[in-house]
Amino acid sequence: MIKDYWVIVPAAGIGRRMGADRPKQYLPLLGRPLLSLTLRNILGWSGLAGVVVSLSEQDTYFSHLKEANHPLVHRVIGGAERADSVLSALDFLAQRVSGDTPVLVHDAARPCVSERDIYALLSDNVSSMALLARPACDTIKQSHRVGGETYVEKTVSRENIWLAQTPQRAPLNTLHSCLGKAMEQGVAVTDEASALELFGHSLQLVTGDSDNIKVTHPADIVIAETILRLRYSPTEDKR
Numbered sequence: 705m706i707k708d709y710w711v712i713v714p715a716a717g718i719g720r721r722m723g724a725d726r727p728k729q730y731l732p733l734l735g736r737p738l739l740s741l742t743l744r745n746i747l748g749w750s751g752l753a754g755v756v757v758s759l760s761e762q763d764t765y766f767s768h769l770k771e772a773n774h775p776l777v778h779r780v781i782g783g784a785e786r787a788d789s790v791l792s793a794l795d796f797l798a799q800r801v802s803g804d805t806p807v808l809v810h811d812a813a814r815p816c817v818s819e820r821d822i823y824a825l826l827s828d829n830v831s832s833m834a835l836l837a838r839p840a841c842d843t844i845k846q847s848h849r850v851g852g853e854t855y856v857e858k859t860v861s862r863e864n865i866w867l868a869q870t871p872q873r874a875p876l877n878t879l880h881s882c883l884g885k886a887m888e889q890g891v892a893v894t895d896e897a898s899a900l901e902l903f904g905h906s907l908q909l910v911t912g913d914s915d916n917i918k919v920t921h922p923a924d925i926v927i928a929e930t931i932l933r934l935r936y937s938p939t940e941d942k943r
């Protein structure tokens with residue numbers, strides 16, 4: 705398993721789809737802020753060198769988290785889009801660690817990723833550029849709009865269709881340069897793999913669990929709480 709890797713946690717979003725009174729990463733899950741649970745999870749991964757959390761400039765919540773002053777946790781100011789927030793953390797790392805350092809980018813909003821999936825992604829047998837993902841299991845429809853309504857254009861074969869999760873893994877210098885160039889070119893990249901693909905890199909897909917959900921809508925809070933309740937005992941919750 706690889707060691708001495710860094711994890712970037714983009715956590716500068718506003719959680720518009722959640723529609724809560726604060727950014728979703730600070731909503732309580734099992735009585736603890738979502739971002740605190742995500743960081744607790746990451747800080748337990750073996751071989752971790754450090755974590756860089758990208759925060760909104762207006763963030764007033766982070767400093768109250770248990771993990772805020774952990775020696776392995778660093779913070780940077782994020783940007784308007786997820787990619788800006790990731791790039792800001794990559795800029796921070798590029799000034800401090802060697803260019804071949806493995807970097808994992810993991811959404812703050814995915815508190816449930818399992819240790820088993822992380823160790824699969826970090827395995828020596830896996831390519832240095834890889835991501836957790838799930839094969840699509842529903843029937844896939846392509847749509848078009850007519851008069852303000854949405855209609856089926858066609859059914860797309862789900863063979864070879866995967867749903868990207870995080871973490872996504874790449875060497876620091878490769879990801880830094882690809883993401884930087886993609887943004888200079890004005891390409892909208894919603895994950896790290898897209899930026900790497902754009903410049904011809906081949907990424908390995910590592911099958912992740914379906915419980916690595918991205919907390920996006922209100923109902924996801926209940927689902928994530930259920931997953932976490934099943935996984936952690938009350939004693940472990942004190943960490």
Ligand SMILES: Nc1ccn([C@@H]2O[C@H](COP(=O)(O)OP(=O)(O)OP(=O)(O)O)[C@@H](O)[C@H]2O)c(=O)n1
Nearest residue numbers: 714715716717718719720721784785789812813
């Ligand atoms: N400018 C942004 C936008 C998003 N993120 C982070 O990227 C992750 C995935 O984004 P998403 O789940 O879409 O979060 P939000 O952008 O906050 O949600 P929404 O799109 O509903 O506003 C989240 O951890 C979010 O905090 C970020 O760091 N900086």
Ligand SMILES: C[C@](O)(CO)[C@H](O)COP(=O)(O)O
Nearest residue numbers: 786811868869870894895918
């Ligand atoms: C990175 C990601 O979580 C992979 O599924 C996703 O692309 C983030 O997308 P969003 O538009 O920020 O929700």
